[in-house]
Amino acid sequence: MSDTANVEIEADQHPYFRPKDAATLMLVDRTARIPKVLVGRRNANVVFMPGKFVFPGGRVDKTDYRIPVAAPIPAELEANLLQGRPLISRARARALAVCAIREACEETGLCLGRKSDAAASLDGPWAPFAAAGLLPDPSGLFLIARAITPPGRVRRFDTRFFTADASRIAHRIEGVIHPGAELIELVWLEIGAKPLAGLHQMTRNVLGELQRRLACGPLRHDAHVPFFHVARGKMQVDVLSGTA
Template identity: 40%
Template sequence: MEQAPDKTAVRPAATVILLRNRATDPAVLMGQRGARASFMPNKYVFPGGAVDPGDAAIDLSLADPTLTQLADASAEPPHALAAAAIRELWEETGQILGRPAPWPDAPRGWRGFAATGHRPDGTALEFIFRAITPRGHSRRFDARFFLAEADRLASDPDNFTHAEDELKHLHWVSLSRVRALDLPFITKVVLAEVEAYLTRGPAATVPFFRNDDEAHLVSRLAGRSPLD
């Protein structure tokens, strides 16, 4: 029997994996979604969310190869995806990836960030993973996962007083213990990529879990598909 088409819109999204104590006991920043959340309730996740229309208007720089990899097979402007990642990080954790600078004309959605005396800085972001939410979920996202070192923050990594209440129990979790948390499947996959990154360094290509292409479930951005 032919499966009915999934009409749930896929929204572009961005996520930040903050990495701390890389040389000693690597840890990542995670928070728990609420029990009543419509998407992944109770799960521990990295901070992130959907791209807002205003994110495309944010002027920020990106380092290569992140800029090139984001542009590969993507209709979204790379700087919009990076801006969304930085904005969501600020909103959900109160952490600032930015540089000191006045921003008197900050657009709506960014005024709280601007009030800290910073403008967003995308040069710390490394694009390491992309995944589309599988069919059947109430919400679907085309999410780009960025890695950033905690020492690039312009804020105290242990201060979450400016965070909104979307994520609870914000804390740093050692990679050696993180799988004891209630994690979504895709988060476990991304964590494996982070661990590989720590062992071998940045990869030449970025894994892409399409979740809507039976022939090519996993491909590589800025490179050939492993199934070609």
């Protein structure tokens, strides 16, 4: 799931695969002088990046399109998600934001939501929210970057990297992190801490963008949003939005 950040350039070895929509959530604790980010350590038995620290994330699920939410995504966030090519619909933009919340809850047990009687109707991958009486709340998300896996890989993702403040965590599900799970440990690390140097190169690029944004003060929707993608065999970085 968290392999959505794997966007390093690699020689073509496979037929063309259309990238799948995916989302990653970078939770930030700003209560101390140096902000901390939440990362999970992957199980040593998994094929991709065993034992490495990653941010929670994964592919958009069909339920992400139709699930009720506690509050709509901000208009500014929607505008950012709609930029860049290929063009997407408003429903798809909403699903990307909702996906980030679902994946974070599935992989870490930390849920961003609000209490609502309507939560009782949730099922499938959203059952943990129903059990907690929560509807997902994407109103506190900010888009930090977008990255598309280069051609030539069996698995390709068009990943949007979101961030949210830790104060948005409304509920914690116990038992999600254990020795047999995908993530076996959760750690809050200061941005710049040595263990983060082991992140995938693209993930480090996005983390650097998050660090830059945090150093400028409160997060804003009008900040630059880099878009990493390969064109003519070379990595390019476009700017999707922003004036800051």
